[in-house]
């Protein structure tokens with residue numbers, strides 16, 4: 001193999017150049033979105049570096065401990081929230097921020113105010129922090145309507161109105177997956193360069209998968225269609241092979257695997273939590289947006305997830321997302337239940 005020729009053929013694309021290329025497709029663009037995204041990327045790099053040190057926390061007092069100067073150190077989820085709020089406000093491009101960690105939405109004051117609203121889960125999968133299992137950040141971006149004072153209605157909108165969505169997974173590598181509504185692309189952080197490099201161009205989810213991903217410990221409280229679906233995964237009656245179960249318990253990691261390998265991720269309703277567990281604005285919507293952009297589907301048990309109109313910023317919804325055919329099977333079971 002001629003390595004020089006091979007190197008010339010391979011395009012090295014940083015996330016910055018990727019977003020600038022996207023921007024050049026919209027001549028009317030003022031570059032605001034590019035600046036906003038660069039601040040999100042900065043937040044991800046900062047959290048990634050803190051997550052990498054988390055295992056040392058108890059030893060040297062990095063999180064939830066008192067450091068040598070006697071200062072109280074912050075827990076990772078609190079720290080991540082502060083990092084993202086600061087990064088987003090200082091971009092000068094946001095008006096409203098909705099974070100899982102803040103009860104109320106944050107309205108950015110002029111003159112720092114900009115054209116975008118960002119909804120985010122600064123650290124997803126928090127139960128996995130202390131055992132060094134993959135965790136992540138999830139975000140979605142809405143554009144502000146022109147004119148007037150921003151109100152909560154700007155973010156209480158269906159997910160299909162999002163301009164962009166993505167997540168960053170802090171795992172064996174740090175991977176940022178992004179969609180600006182024209183497909184899905186994945187970037188991996190090169191820690192020595194401090195740059196995200198395009199490593200997963202144009203991600204497409206397989207049409208059907210061999211994996212299902214769910215917390216089966218809740219099975220005794222599931223409804224009929226969910227119970228039937230999971231039974232079908234294990235004991236198919238149509239001659240197909242059984243599906244394998246994989247469940248990490250970090251939505252970012254479970255959805256990332258589902259996007260790349262195919263299959264289905266579900267967090268259904270159950271008798272104890274009739275609305276499921278996952279939050280519509282900053283968990284269900286961004287991940288559903290990515291799934292659809294990659295050719296998959298996302299369904300709530302009643303409707304297309306991206307058609308939901310949230311009434312409250314921390315509203316929850318059941319969710320089934322993944323390969324097109326697998327979600328189609330779930331939809332058929334719910335339709336059959338309704339026609340009984």
Ligand SMILES: O=P(O)(O)OC[C@H]1O[C@](O)(COP(=O)(O)O)[C@@H](O)[C@@H]1O
Nearest residue numbers: 121123124125126127215249250251
């Ligand atoms: O432990 P459970 O009930 O299976 O829930 C797991 C789910 O909860 C979450 O951890 C909730 O997110 P947070 O950690 O951001 O609260 C998801 O990442 C994950 O899919």
Ligand SMILES: [Mg+2]
Nearest residue numbers: 121124125283
């Ligand atoms: Mg979460």
Ligand SMILES: [Mg+2]
Nearest residue numbers: 100121123124
């Ligand atoms: Mg969280």
